[in-house]
Amino acid sequence: xxxxxxxxxxxxxxxxxxxxxxxxxxxxxxxxxxxxxxxxxxxxxxxxxxxxxxxxxxxxxxxxxxxxxxxxxxxxxxx
Numbered sequence: 771x772x773x774x775x776x777x778x779x780x781x782x783x784x785x786x787x788x789x790x791x792x793x794x795x796x797x798x799x800x801x802x803x804x805x806x807x808x809x810x811x812x813x814x815x816x817x818x819x820x821x822x823x824x825x826x827x828x829x830x831x832x833x834x835x836x837x838x839x840x841x842x843x844x845x846x847x848x849x
């Protein structure tokens with residue numbers, strides 16, 4: 771009898787621990803909303819960094835073109 775009672779108690783404890791309350795719709799929505807917002811901020815930061823790097827490279831290329839054209843003397847034609 772004791773064994774059955776102990777077994778029943780252990781089984782009921784196992785069932786109670788397995789039946790934890792699931793998060794509500796609102797809780798799931800909030801969690802997913804926070805996760806998506808964090809991902810969006812990360813994507814925006816990466817995109818901004820890439821855009822800034824591209825603009826910097828474009829500006830450096832334009833400055834190099836200007837300095838090279840200023841360093842080359844104009845061709846003199848003999849007329």
